[in-house]
Amino acid sequence: MPNGPLTIFQVSGRAMSAQLVRMNTTASNLANAGSVASSADTAYRTIKPVFRTSFDKASGMATVDVENVVSAGGEPTKRYDPSNPMADKDGNVWESNVDETRELVDMMETARGYQNNVEVMQTAKSLIVDTLKLGRA
Numbered sequence: 604m605p606n607g608p609l610t611i612f613q614v615s616g617r618a619m620s621a622q623l624v625r626m627n628t629t630a631s632n633l634a635n636a637g638s639v640a641s642s643a644d645t646a647y648r649t650i651k652p653v654f655r656t657s658f659d660k661a662s663g664m665a666t667v668d669v670e671n672v673v674s675a676g677g678e679p680t681k682r683y684d685p686s687n688p689m690a691d692k693d694g695n696v697w698e699s700n701v702d703e704t705r706e707l708v709d710m711m712e713t714a715r716g717y718q719n720n721v722e723v724m725q726t727a728k729s730l731i732v733d734t735l736k737l738g739r740a
Contacts, residue, residue: 610659611727614666615720617657622717624652624669629710636701639682641689646679647699649706676700 628650640646655670677700685694 610662610664612724614664615723615727617666617668618720619717621652621654621667621669622713622720624672625713626710626717628652628672629706629713632701632706633703633710635699636703636706638699639684639687639689639696640679640699641691641696643679643681643697646697647701648674648679649676649699649701651675676702 632649635647638647650672652669653671653673655668656665657668658665679697679700681695681697683694684690684696687696689696
């Protein structure tokens with residue numbers, strides 16, 4: 604099989620992998636929304652993937668890679684809750700800085716991006732199959 608059709612599968616596959624990392628970080632953020640810690644240093648902070656565009660000079664195509672996963676967003680919120688077992692000596696706990704609404708929007712965008720790449724792969728496969736059928740006719 605020629606290298607051309609494989610390139611589109613590689614590009615879409617890498618994009619799907621990047622979207623999967625994004626979905627995993629979103630799931631982690633949502634799972635830790637509202638969690639508390641006994642100090643600001645140990646409180647959960649929102650994480651986000653950093654994407655990097657990779658160019659392939661041979662094919663002229665570009666794809667995406669996950670370069671890193673970093674902490675993002677604001678500082679944890681200090682809240683007075685002396686009855687909480689995680690409270691410090693002053694009765695304070697630090698709540699994670701996860702913005703659930705933003706995470707849900709990110710989740711929908713990620714799912715759509717992943718679906719778009721699935722559609723690209725399905726279309727490419729269909730075109731290859733149609734081309735092979737031409738040879739048999």
